Amino acid sequence: MTSLVEWFTATLSDYISREMVIFLISMMPILELRGGLLAASLLDVSILTAVPICVIGNIIPIPFILLFIKKILQWMKKVKLFAPVALWLEKKAMGKSDQIKKYEFWGLVLFVGIPLPGTGAWTGSLIASLLDIDIRKASLACLLGVAIATVIMAIVSYGLLGAIIS
Numbered sequence: 001m002t003s004l005v006e007w008f009t010a011t012l013s014d015y016i017s018r019e020m021v022i023f024l025i026s027m028m029p030i031l032e033l034r035g036g037l038l039a040a041s042l043l044d045v046s047i048l049t050a051v052p053i054c055v056i057g058n059i060i061p062i063p064f065i066l067l068f069i070k071k072i073l074q075w076m077k078k079v080k081l082f083a084p085v086a087l088w089l090e091k092k093a094m095g096k097s098d099q100i101k102k103y104e105f106w107g108l109v110l111f112v113g114i115p116l117p118g119t120g121a122w123t124g125s126l127i128a129s130l131l132d133i134d135i136r137k138a139s140l141a142c143l144l145g146v147a148i149a150t151v152i153m154a155i156v157s158y159g160l161l162g163a164i165i166s
Contacts, residue, residue: 005035018043026057029122033058034115037157047158062142065125066135093126105141112145
């Protein structure tokens with residue numbers, strides 16, 4: 001992920017502001033808030049500026065995914081070119097859904113909040129939609145998860161852990 005963040009940072013920072021770079025990275029699947037805060041630290045954006053930008057960038061896709069992903073996947077399955085991608089996305093998401101099925105709300109919070117590869121707001125929202133979790137419950141769980149991920153990634157990206165321990 002670091003090399004992808006570095007590539008986006010280097011490529012985009014020549015054309016748009018540092019703040020817009022971290023905002024866009026935070027909106028991207030796979031990178032999300034983790035990548036945004038990492039990019040912010042690489043671009044020397046202060047943590048007080050970076051956190052709200054990254055959080056907003058990460059939460060913007062959540063309602064759209066929760067509301068529209070099932071219809072988009074249904075449409076994709078009808079188009080021969082996109083059907084394999086839709087089936088792969090569903091299989092990949094549902095393969096990670098055990099924790100969410102078992103604990104529902106708190107499982108979704110932890111899934112979104114623990115910044116590991118394959119987790120985050122995008123995948124969490126996709127799984128919540130596929131499991132037909134109530135949109136208000138799923139939205140709140142994703143927001144709490146983003147808050148947890150923000151704290152963890154701010155500590156990691158800005159080296160706060162070293163400052164706290166010292």
